[in-house]
Amino acid sequence: MSRTTILETIQRTLIEILDNNSLKICEQTRADDVADWDSLNHVRLLISLEPTFNIRFEPEETTDVKNVGELIDLIQKKLR
Amino acid sequence: MAPARTSLPWLPAPPADFLAQCKSLITNAEPPGPVIQYLASHRLQSIEHAVLSRAIRKARATERALSPLSSFRLGVLSNSTFDLIADYLPAAAARHGVALDVVSTPYDQAIQQALDPNSTINTGELDGCLIAVDHRWLKIDRTYLDANPIERVESAIDQLRLIVKSISTKSGIPTILQLIPTPPYSLFGNYEGQVAGTIRAMLGVANEQILSLARETGSYILDVRALAEGIGTDQWFDPSQWVSYKFPFSSECFPIYADYLGRLLGTIRGKARKxxxxxxxxxxxxxxxxxxxxxxxxxxxxxxxxxxxxxxxxxxxxxxxxxxxxxxxxxxxxxxxxxxxxxxxxxxxxxxxxxxxxxxxxxxxxxxxxxxxxxxxxxxxxxxxxxxxxxxxxxxxxxxxxxxxxxxxxxxxxxxxxxxAGYFEAVTYSNEDQKRAGFYAADAQRNAELVKTADLADYLDVLEMEMSAASFDLQGRQRITQLINKTNQFNLTTRRYTETEVAIMESEETTFTLQIRLKDKFGDLGMVGILICKRQDDPTIWEIDTWLMSCRVLGRKVEEAMLTHLVRSARKNGITKLIGFYIPTCKNSMVESHYGNLGFNKIEALAEAGTCWSLVVDDFADKPLPIRIIDSQSSSIV
Structure with missing residues (x-):
């Protein structure tokens, strides 16, 4: 799956979770850059992405993720 | 291969514009209630649940009527991360006819919340409280081979009892208790069940005691044990999500858990299918x-x-x-x-x-x-x-x-x-339920009789009806609560009361209650009517808080017989005036002119729509009725 497709899915999901239709993210976006992207909403994002991509994140795996680009790396790795 | 119930396979797939429809709910001129219920009745994914739940929260905040959905404010006590599960609940509850507001409390504060009279749970004007705890909270999360395992179970259940009783005393709301599933773990393998201190053996005892606690306190049961068994505990318990997020069970099970809770709340609000x-x-x-x-x-x-x-x-x-x-x-x-x-x-x-x-x-x-x-x-x-x-x-x-x-x-x-799919849930079960299907067969016979006699007055005489009236009592309590919560059409005020509230009315001095039963020559129709009157500041006035009747007895002058009995009781109690209200809902238009038909005078229209009526007791004259009225208290025919 292409990075753009994954990025778009993450963005679509975040728009719904944060209830923010104008939200725009890129690979460099960090959670701290986005209003309301707190730890609880981060878990919401992860458990919404899991069934979408049919993957499961493991403990610790996501704690090292620093920005959206690294989250895409992780998802791509799991899809392989 | 079995279908996975976690994906709610009995529901149809959502429409393509589901998310857009959720968002336009608030701005639409259309009444939001039916649209919410329609949207909720699909096979939703996690995001769809969350978006619909948010739309419901916003709709509740606008204070627009959400009919046909019934409102419910649910407090939640939990020993795990419940916020994410709460995302699913309003959507799932709407599927079952309830406009739900979830009031969360801080993580792992069940006992504090229950005991503190100023806590969110005790002051939140809630309709009920869910105690969502599992084996970890009960401290039955490992095998105990040294100490007395039964004592350990009992002390865990004592904690639960303390919570239930404290909430009941301080806020009067009913609680919902969960049965506890056993994790797929064993220390002895096939011999597990034979050792009293194993998790499996202790939870077996604990669940029995939770069921008795529910009976003892009038609490509802959310059977999480049966749900987890149906899914399979291998899938239900997710050790990875527990250590990472403190989820009590796998996030894949959130939608079906929410649906189970929604069914229960819907049934409490009288929405179970018939x-x-x-x-x-x-x-x-x-x-x-x-x-x-x-x-x-x-x-x-x-x-x-x-x-x-x-x-x-x-x-x-x-x-x-x-x-x-x-x-x-x-x-x-x-x-x-x-x-x-x-x-x-x-x-x-x-x-x-x-x-x-x-x-x-x-x-x-x-x-x-x-x-x-x-x-x-x-x-x-x-x-x-x-x-x-x-x-x-x-x-x-x-x-x-x-x-x-x-x-x-x-x-x-x-x-x-x-x-x-859980359409036919129950929160009570009485002998009357068993007979109900037969009531409908008897109805068919009665209709045949009507066709034969062709004249309504003759028909009613031929039925040889006998109505008995008694105050609320323990024997009637379950059925009374059921009628109060299920009757939609012949219901003047549609006020819902829990079993606990009904129990309180039995002994309240300012409250006059009647349970009405009807028999005719074709059979016993059981309890068919409820009246609740509240004495006002002026002790010579009764306000009719609740008047409802089962639709099975429409057109038989039962309401006239009820009024006759009510007036007689009013005279005995020194009451000179009755005040009644009609509060319209989308289902009770059939009783719009109920009080007018019975000879009440309209006093005023109410601000919220609806009408207020009064009857001077002395102006009421007995009319001949085709129903013999029996006062069950004094067992005399009056």
Missing amino acids: CLVLDLDNTIWGGAIGDEGVTGIVLAQGNPKGEAFRSVQSAALELRGRGIILAVCSKNHDEVARTPFREHPEMILKEDHIAAFQANWNDKAYNLKVIAQQLNIGLDSLVLLDDNPAEREFVRRSLPMVAVPELPNDPSWFVWYLNN
């Missing part, structure tokens, strides 16, 4: 009766398909046994459709099990309306079981309030789909 409507061809037998004839349809034992269809019939008959009405809706010639019921030796369902039989060439939406009318129940009380996807889709579009489960091709799974 009638199973069966299609015939390829739903309760194999093949088309019109083409194959009685000898051609597939229904034999020993034939896999035949047995599958027989299992559908058995399940329907079991439902009838606990009071669910059965009806038939089929595109067929009436006579042809009835033949298997009369002649096929392997039919489990017989003609007299079916309270309404609509076999003709009209469309199914029309026939369902006729069935609802004949049985005098709402369309939202119906479930249609139909193997034909086109018919299902047609009925869902025309009558979105009728529940129509998806069905797979293989009829062996029909019962699983019907059963797991």
